[in-house]
Each structure stands twice: as structure tokens, then as C-alpha cells.
Amino acid sequence: MELIATANGNSGSTNIQFTNIPQTYQFLKVVGQGRTAVGSGGSNPWIGATIYFNGETNTSNVIWRRMISYNTNNWIDDTSTGPDLQANGTNTEAGFHGIATWWCTNYSDASKYKSFGAYASGTNTGGSFLNATNCGQYRSNAPITSIRFDFSYGLDPASVYSLYGIAG
Amino acid sequence: MSYKKIASFTASGGETDTFFNSIPADYTHLAIQGFVRSNTSTTDMVVQFNGVQTSSLYCLAQANANVNNSFNGVAHYAPGDAEGIRLADYIPNTGSDWCGFTAHIPDFKSTTKWKNVISLSNNAYIANQWIAGSFLNTAAITSIRVRMSGTFIAGSKIVLYGLG
Numbered sequence: 001m002e003l004i005a006t007a008n009g010n011s012g013s014t015n016i017q018f019t020n021i022p023q024t025y026q027f028l029k030v031v032g033q034g035r036t037a038v039g040s041g042g043s044n045p046w047i048g049a050t051i052y053f054n055g056e057t058n059t060s061n062v063i064w065r066r067m068i069s070y071n072t073n074n075w076i077d078d079t080s081t082g083p084d085l086q087a088n089g090t091n092t093e094a095g096f097h098g099i100a101t102w103w104c105t106n107y108s109d110a111s112k113y114k115s116f117g118a119y120a121s122g123t124n125t126g127g128s129f130l131n132a133t134n135c136g137q138y139r140s141n142a143p144i145t146s147i148r149f150d151f152s153y154g155l156d157p158a159s160v161y162s163l164y165g166i167a168g
Numbered sequence: 169m170s171y172k173k174i175a176s177f178t179a180s181g182g183e184t185d186t187f188f189n190s191i192p193a194d195y196t197h198l199a200i201q202g203f204v205r206s207n208t209s210t211t212d213m214v215v216q217f218n219g220v221q222t223s224s225l226y227c228l229a230q231a232n233a234n235v236n237n238s239f240n241g242v243a244h245y246a247p248g249d250a251e252g253i254r255l256a257d258y259i260p261n262t263g264s265d266w267c268g269f270t271a272h273i274p275d276f277k278s279t280t281k282w283k284n285v286i287s288l289s290n291n292a293y294i295a296n297q298w299i300a301g302s303f304l305n306t307a308a309i310t311s312i313r314v315r316m317s318g319t320f321i322a323g324s325k326i327v328l329y330g331l332g
Contacts, residue, residue, distance in 0.1 A: 105268030115268020135290030
């Protein structure tokens, strides 16, 4: 497993982006944590990110299902948020960051749809929490050369997400 | 943590299983990742360890959410109900759909604990599958069989990694 790039939060940007992804690996993996920046909005205990591939501006080529458990609720199927990394919002204590790991199994394949999945969690000491798994497909044969996670809110500069390549 | 490739399998088509034998004890954990497709619908894919095919030594729990906007809930397979631990279920056989999965086997060389597998997978039918299971045996894992209930379509790929 090799580090491809690390992206830090920027209060002036809602995105974590990885571009010019080398096509020399079998799998991709993202590991990181984040929280929204003070003044950027995003006051929920947890903030999910919608994923966009290859510079697309909509998710018409993406399907996903998310299973979540939050607060005192049992596991449910939820579609309100896209295939996400997870961050925490500003109503959580300053030390808390939402955590996530994301993977894609065949990102460089030019003849197959791409599969991805994620584990994510956000919490605070007030008893609010969210645990989620999220899986889906990028229903395009185009190799993935860029990924953008849009959190809708600016991110604290302490937020950090790293992209890794794994040889097959 | 690093992923070190131990072995891989690329299907030429028609295989029902693949074996990873003589797994080195140089690592702390194992990971299995890949993307697969089957020749029949509603196929599952399981792992078996050390040549054990006795269903009483395997159990698992599975949670599904599907593309029809409904949570399918969970299913539990008690010891005796499954001949292995699922890596994925409802593996597709049509269109351009493939099943991607990533699974981990922690502390695989322990000789004092039962072994666990946790897998996350997706496909076009059940877009999100979260499966965890146990091998009720304390022996260190030295070999893994990955068995498809149908057959692998050419191009299916499975890679075994060691994690330091």
C-alpha cells in the first residue's frame, strides 16, 4: 500500500479532492478524519460527503445504499446522503473529528463498473453519534482519475484525508 | 499499516473455487479484496479455512440494504447453517455489474482464539452488504479456500494481503 496523496481541510472549500490518480494500482483506499470549520455552517454532530468521480457535477452515474445507526435509533437504510466520508460538525467538542475509511476495488478498469464502500462514524460526548456503512457503484466504464468528496461546508484545516494505492 | 500482496487469483472462467495455501506467518492480520462476477444469479461466495468444510464450525451475521430503497434487515446463520463465512452474497451475473468486496481476518495466526472475518461488499441487487462471521477453531489459519456457489466469470479477481 502506497500513499498517493494527502488532502487537508480548507475552510474556504467544501471539497476534499484527489486528482491525477495514477492508474498503476488495483485498489484505492482513503483513510481520514475531519470536522467542519467554525463559521462554515455544518452544525450537525456528523456531516456526510457526497462523492463525484472524474469531474462530474452530478451523481447520475453513481448508486449507493447506506446503513446507519444514529443516537438511539436502530439500524436503518438511509439514502439522504451520498457515498460518504464522514466528518463532525461544529456542535461537537473541538477535539472530535468524524472518521472514515473508503475503498474502491477496480478503479482503473476500463471495462467494468466500479465498486466502492465505506465505514464511517461521527460522535460527541453529548450522546449523539452515527455509525454507517456505505456501498455503491460508479456505473461507468471510465477509469477513475479523480475523486471529489463534497461535504457542503468548509472544513477545519485539521481535517486530513489520505489516498492510498494498493497493488493487485 | 501496510498491505503486502501474498497471492492473487484471476479467473479464466468456470472455476468454482480458488485456494491460498501455505500462508506465511509473517503478518499480524490478513485482508482479502477483489471484484467478482458469477455465472448464475443470487450466488454467494464464502471462505473456508484450513480445509475445514464442516458447517458446525462456521457462523455469520449479515445486514443488507438494497437498491429498492428498503433495508432488508439482518440474517443470522448459526453454527451448522453455513459451510463457510460469506465474503459476499447476491453476486451479479448480468449487465456490467460486478461485486466488489473488502474483508479482513484479524490475528489469523493465533492458536488460542477463534477467528473472525468482517466483509463489506456491494452489487447491483443488494448495494450494501455488511457481513461478519467466525470460524470456531483455535488453529492458526494456514490455508484459505474461496468458494463460489456458482462459477467465476473470466476476469474475476481476488487478492490476499498480509498486514504488518
